[in-house]
Amino acid sequence: MNVIKMSKLTKARYLSSVLSLMIIISSIGIIFSNGFNWGLDFTGGVVTEVRLDSHIKATELSELLAQHSEQEVSVISAGESGRWVLRYSQVDAKSSTDIVSVLAPLSGNVEVLNSSIVGPQIGQELAEQGGLALLVAMLCVLGYLSFRFEWRLASGALLALFHDVVFVLAFFSLMQMEFNLTILAAVLAILGYSLNDSIVIADRIRELLIAKPKMAVDEVCSAAVKATFSRTMVTSGTTLITVAALWGMGGVPLEGFSIAMFLGIMIGTISSISVGTCLPELLKVKAEHYQLAPISQTP
Template sequence: MELNNFNKLSKLTKARYLSSIFSVLIMLSSIGIILVNGFNWGLDFTGGIVTEVKLDPKIKSAQISELLAETSEQEVSVISAGEPGRWILRYAKVDNAGAHDIKTVLAPLTDNVEVLNSSIVGPQIGQELAEQGGLALLAAMLCILAYLSFRFEWRLASGALLALFHDVIFVLAFFSLTQMEFNLTILAAVLAILGYSLNDSIVIADRVREVLIAKPKMAIDEICSSAVQATFSRTMVTSGTTLFTVAALWIMGGAPLQGFSIAMFLGIMIGTISSVSVGTCLPEYLKVSAEHYKVEPISDAP
């Protein structure tokens, strides 16, 4: 029985090493993609015009999008305002034209086009949002770093932190490669991914620490593999159920939630992999051992 368990741990160790090499390649490729392609910033960051219109309730979103794409020669976001016939149109400002031109553009669909309101988001506001979003991401990483440093020894903490960086870079690279619009909704998804990925990494790291203390003479590669083996079912259940939920949101949420759902789906999937690969292999490479968690007795001497 012990031999069988040893063989399982040996195979799991090889799988961890291969996945860690794969993760490093993904991380380096993702950084290269971001540097080469950049991002397709949405109107939240670049500025533009947001117009709310009221049309015939029978008109569908696809009809509006197709007509606007033909006439404006740019991507126009069409979002339901929550009431039949009311739509929010978001597009870049190309000239000094006013909101009344929307009536002319939408005239082929219906004669009854009512512009409820129209507002302009300037580039300065978009730049402030981009800076605030970057600061929010930096603040989240710093808070996570502080927590990990307090919760674990720095070798285990480094594995969890690198796994977080790996997950965020991968998701950002996907949007850079596909040139999907990067807006505040996507940024919110990236922040959510940080918390979810951290959860998996902490569970595995905590198990590694427990085994280090309980079996100090056990080889570190076997300790990391046994920790992954002990938490594998829990990780699959939590990640699987969350993926089903996000997939349902992706399929049924429509265009407004598509980017958020894709980012969450990719983040959860790659986060599960990185917690097993990067999260365990880096502490092992840094020679984490039971000595780092050895409790030193307090001297009674004055």
């Protein structure tokens, strides 16, 4: 009975790894074909904070601004009644005086608290630094895992990280949701979370290879997944509940971050089990790779 269950688990791992490979290929295609809807953090634009009458709602403000602007204006509550943050493209930007005149029909008391401009040069630097941060993070992860677990297990964990990041980026590319610094922070957080799952499973695989060197590699990987499955589900489940609460109660400013984290946690759990275990098996990881070499006693 145990053998049959292990065999089914192995088939499930193989099937999920094929699905993960299809996800990687399709995600890369979506990113290259659709591109990203870059936020003002990357493209440059204007951020204006205004104070209006407290009874005005966000929908009313958005509808009025849409009538006077060809581009979408982001309306975010500043946390205080009647206080709003308006974000719009610099190409379509209005001066403080224009904003006052545009909002005058909606509120008799329009006060511009502050207005700042993010230049496109700054946005380009942010995009370059963000991409560099992702690259450096993955290289550091590769170096640590290669030292800690040997390169075969390290390659599985690294491909799982790449799989998770590409999937989340492809989602935002497909849906054309605004990609800003908050989303970039979520992607970097996903790297750390997915790496945690992959390390736990890789460590269990290494322990089993050392303890049972004659056991088949596919059975070792399946046994490692089975041994860590309950821990993975509890960790992922509790984190998903927290992120879901943040998604539901955090409002518009945290919506993109919450969506990215929610998707990253779900796909990260799958990739750690599929990609993280199947690739080392494909690369012929063996118990010999973790056996201690005997020390010669001759002087």
